[in-house]
Amino acid sequence: MTAAAEDSASLGTTGGQDDSAGAAVSGGTAAAVDLAGRGGPDAVSTSASAAEAVSDSRDLLGIKAYVPVLLDVIRTTDRLAFDIYVKQGERGFVPFRFRNTPLQDRDRQQLLVQGVHQVYVDVRHHPNYCQYVEGQLDAIISDASIDIQERARLLYQVSDRLVEEIAAGLTVEHLKRARQLVRVLASHTLHSRTLPEAMARVVAREQHVGAHALHVCSGMLRIGLSMKLAVSELADLALAGILHDAGKSMDVLTCWELPKSTADPRHHAYREHPTLGAQALQMVCAKSSGLIAVAGQHHEALDRSGFPTGLPGESIHLWARICAVVDAYDCLTQAGPNRKPLEPGEALGRIEADSGSKLDPEIVGHLKRLYAAPATRGATGGAAGEVLLDIGQSGPGGAERRQSPRYPFHVAVIVRRGLDRQGRPVGRSSIVVQALDVSRTGIHFISRQPFGVGEVILVDLPTQIGGKGPAQQVRAKIVRCLRWNVAAGYDIGATFIGK
Numbered sequence: 120m121t122a123a124a125e126d127s128a129s130l131g132t133t134g135g136q137d138d139s140a141g142a143a144v145s146g147g148t149a150a151a152v153d154l155a156g157r158g159g160p161d162a163v164s165t166s167a168s169a170a171e172a173v174s175d176s177r178d179l180l181g182i183k184a185y186v187p188v189l190l191d192v193i194r195t196t197d198r199l200a201f202d203i204y205v206k207q208g209e210r211g212f213v214p215f216r217f218r219n220t221p222l223q224d225r226d227r228q229q230l231l232v233q234g235v236h237q238v239y240v241d242v243r244h245h246p247n248y249c250q251y252v253e254g255q256l257d258a259i260i261s262d263a264s265i266d267i268q269e270r271a272r273l274l275y276q277v278s279d280r281l282v283e284e285i286a287a288g289l290t291v292e293h294l295k296r297a298r299q300l301v302r303v304l305a306s307h308t309l310h311s312r313t314l315p316e317a318m319a320r321v322v323a324r325e326q327h328v329g330a331h332a333l334h335v336c337s338g339m340l341r342i343g344l345s346m347k348l349a350v351s352e353l354a355d356l357a358l359a360g361i362l363h364d365a366g367k368s369m370d371v372l373t374c375w376e377l378p379k380s381t382a383d384p385r386h387h388a389y390r391e392h393p394t395l396g397a398q399a400l401q402m403v404c405a406k407s408s409g410l411i412a413v414a415g416q417h418h419e420a421l422d423r424s425g426f427p428t429g430l431p432g433e434s435i436h437l438w439a440r441i442c443a444v445v446d447a448y449d450c451l452t453q454a455g456p457n458r459k460p461l462e463p464g465e466a467l468g469r470i471e472a473d474s475g476s477k478l479d480p481e482i483v484g485h486l487k488r489l490y491a492a493p494a495t496r497g498a499t500g501g502a503a504g505e506v507l508l509d510i511g512q513s514g515p516g517g518a519e520r521r522q523s524p525r526y527p528f529h530v531a532v533i534v535r536r537g538l539d540r541q542g543r544p545v546g547r548s549s550i551v552v553q554a555l556d557v558s559r560t561g562i563h564f565i566s567r568q569p570f571g572v573g574e575v576i577l578v579d580l581p582t583q584i585g586g587k588g589p590a591q592q593v594r595a596k597i598v599r600c601l602r603w604n605v606a607a608g609y610d611i612g613a614t615f616i617g618k
């Protein structure tokens with residue numbers, strides 16, 4: 120389900136309820152939705168002309184609805200295709216910046232110094248926001264200042280949107296977008312466990328139809344690498360993973376296996392999806408036989424018990440055999456309508472039981488080797504540190520440092536919350552922050568000390584780290600300079616308020 124779909128599913132018209140109550144809805148002529156329930160301050164200033172735009176966002180029923188978005192996701196130099204609102208106590212949702220206007224750094228500062236980390240988008244502009252996120256996905260996923268789980272969630276949302284659009288009809292444009300998604304996924308997941316672990320935590324709690332496509336893509340890529348397939352093949356192999364269920368209609372997107380009863384209306388659609396997917400891909404990419412084979416043959420089995428045609432083992436394309444193994448693993452570990460997800464070890468056991476009969480034993484061997492490591496699916500805690508970088512305004516010598524040209528960036532680090540992998544609060548000694556100068560001659564240690572939840576640490580960054588240049592560049596540089604080295608592998612994001 121896309122974010123937009125989730126949001127609209129939460130809409131209602133229960134007039135008079137408090138809009139600060141999570142996903143509650145307030146009704147009336149200016150009704151609004153606050154899905155996250157994190158209100159902004161009363162003191163945020165908005166332009167007088169912006170207030171006139173309120174009437175623009177009313178629909179025919181006179182109901183307005185807003186979707187919360189993280190301020191950090193909206194990058195400062197972009198012209199936006201959506202209006203930005205802030206929430207101001209009893210005044211409700213107030214226009215802050217109009218579409219086609221970039222959100223300036225000073226705008227962000229204005230919001231951040233008042234504790235606003237979340238702004239709102241009119242639900243009718245939400246598709247524009249989703250399109251914006253997809254266009255910026257690589258930069259957003261790379262941005263350490265955004266909480267890692269939020270980044271994982273955005274990745275899934277982009278995939279959800281793409282998968283749902285493909286279910287309505289595959290186009291060449293979808294192929295291009297899928298290639299871009301593969302590129303982002305590969306560059307951030309192949310050599311790091313941080314994002315995959317965050318993705319596992321997100322999907323353990325939320326339903327994302329696009330998650331399956333991403334998981335199969337990533338699994339096929341990993342197995343392709345493990346099998347030492349030609350590098351030139353890997354990009355298309357991964358793309359095949361994203362598109363393997365391109366023949367699924369919306370009705371069967373969350374159907375992880377063939378419905379047993381032939382009376383189930385989804386039974387026929389499920390059996391047909393490989394054929395429909397291969398046909399759809401043939402229309403848009405006739406050259407790539409691998410993509411078409413994966414879509415058409417990923418439910419075939421070595422012993423001819425698969426569908427749609429009952430191809431024997433050797434006749435099934437290698438990529439489709441890889442897909443069959445990864446697809447089976449991901450389906451077993453996904454929650455179904457009437458089934459709990461299996462733990463990874465149990466799922467691997469089931470896969471092994473079909474090895475040699477239905478599934479290619481060599482590929483199953485690679486899967487076992489790659490997936491036997493402890494998995495985090497189902498974990499409730501983990502990457503929960505949230506760090507705020509702020510201009511130093513307190514502490515010994517803070518005022519002097521702020522005036523000094525040598526220290527143009529004074530940074531305070533605040534841990535807002537810290538949970539271990541079981542979701543338990545962590546103690547002071549568990550979290551260590553390192554600020555490292557990587558700007559010139561290698562890595563220089565600036566500051567390293569343990570700190571606890573709610574504590575503030577000042578880190579003064581000298582000129583050569585902060586540097587001069589556009590605020591966006593300086594900000595990116597500073598974020599790069601700060602390495603959050605947290606015991607036990609916690610991830611900490613960072614929000615920066617620069618000078």
Ligand SMILES: [Fe+2]
Nearest residue numbers: 363364417418
């Ligand atoms: Fe399938």
Ligand SMILES: [Fe+2]
Nearest residue numbers: 331363364446
């Ligand atoms: Fe699938």
